[in-house]
Amino acid sequence: MGTTLLAVLAVVLFFTIIFLVSKASEMASIGKDADDEMEDRSNLQGKLLFAFLIFGLLGVAYTFWTLGPRVLPASASEHGDLVDSMFNITTVVVLIVFVITHVVLLTFAYLYRYNRNRQAYFFPHDNRLEMIWTTVPAIVLTFLVFRGINAWNDIFDFEKLESTEEVIRFEATAKQFGWILRYPGPDGEFGERIIDKEHISPINELGVNWDDPNSHDDIYANELVFVKGKVHLAKLGAQDVLHGFYLPHFRVKMDCLPGLPTQFMFTPKYTTEEYKAILSEKKYWQQIDPETGNPKWQDFQFELACTELCGKSHFAMQKVVRVVTQEEYDAWIQGSPSYYNTVINPDGAAETEDFEEEGVEAMDSTTVEVLAVLK
Ligand SMILES: [Cu+2]
Known part of the structure; x- marks a missing residue:
């Protein structure tokens, strides 16, 4: 003041x-x-x-x-x-x-x-x-x-994806005011989404078809986790208005549009820890943060932010991004409970613990049977 x-x-x-x-x-x-x-x-x-x-x-x-x-x-x-x-x-x-x-x-x-005493010089052309x-x-x-x-x-040369063996795929769906972050889980496949009145509900905002066995291990994450050196493919969407998927440190910025999926492909170069080490050598990042009493680099975290002025709580559309090694990522995927097992079908959670090994096949054969009957 x-x-x-x-x-x-x-x-x-x-x-x-x-x-x-x-x-x-x-x-x-x-x-x-x-x-x-x-x-x-x-x-x-x-x-x-x-x-x-x-x-x-x-x-x-x-x-x-x-x-x-x-x-x-x-x-x-x-x-x-x-x-x-x-x-x-x-x-x-x-x-x-x-x-x-x-x-x-x-x-x-x-x-x-x-x-x-000076005559202006006439200089028209x-x-x-x-x-x-x-x-x-x-x-x-x-x-x-x-x-x-x-x-x-x-x-934006997406043909590169075909020659890349392992691609980390994730989905980020923006809404007023937050992100729904979905990973395909251990099977590497997203469950199918059907955008209609029957499928979309308060506990199924994405309209996932739970009859699709691929959906059962999908993880709804509270943060973005990337693997150093791996190609990542972000599948982007929005539910209401325009939002912006922005990872400033990764130079990634793409609009999220309702009804029109967009995507961005990128490869992280450093883990969060390695990046902090780089920052720790910069004078600006060595300054002490008055709030924490630590040097600024120490509490550094990559962030996901929204870059479209999408409404009054636009500022709150922020998530932490972690870049880790492949082993840490695998452990994270294994340790994260799937949305299906925790919210949609919590009672069956115990039975489908070995879902990854036998479950998928069991489900697949059920689907085959169902399809056969339908025929
Ligand atoms: Cu937004």
Whole structure:
């Protein structure tokens, strides 16, 4: 509150000074001829614009200096380095253009301010200049766009999935306000979903067909667990409005749309522990967090967030993401009870404990029988 008041006072003071200076110069010009007056004003404006340039550039440098360490740390996924390199190239190109144009604009305003002894040079058109400032941006932008298209094609090349043996698949369904995260369980197959009134209910929000034996070991997780070095395929959807599936550290961002499934493929590069070790070497992350008393890197966790302003509790759409080794992942899958066994059919849970070995086959033969009868 105190700082806000100070900031408001500073702004008011700044404009008052500007107003008084201009008033004073107006008073001083009384009695002078028109040329004198014009010269005085031009002088003042030229100097102010030049000062604005210097303060502005210092401000830019200051923000880079202070906010730079807060940008997202190194990419935690393989394709993320490509995204980062495009971001960096674009930032450098834009920064160079920004600095050159502003230096020229504001320095010229000062250098060529009104002077009664100087005749303005009439310079309406120049073909060479037109050519330069048309072709140079065209070439640079074409380069950026082509790099972007190549990166897009590379990141969304789903044919890669066919040549990959083990793909970790999971489903993230967004709703106001949370995520339903589903893993296919030990059998690696998702249970079928039927989106209709008969299947969707408060305890079956996804409309899973429980007659499909693949559904019986599906896990509804409270966090996302990834395996380092494995290809992951996220199947995304939404139940109400637009949401955004965002894994900032993995450079993954994809909209979740009601009625139109989307997907994203990525490969984590580090486990959470390895990533923390990387952060622990950065000065910003070594700072002590006043809330916990620990260095910032120590309590670091990857996160899933929603990036679509989807309603009043949009901010609460957050989940923890853990990246682990294959063994830890297998143990987690084995140790997580399936939704079917805990919610849909809790009484049968004991009998189907060996579901993974014999259960699937037993179920399969039942399905075959049912199908035979139906025929
Ligand atoms: Cu949302």
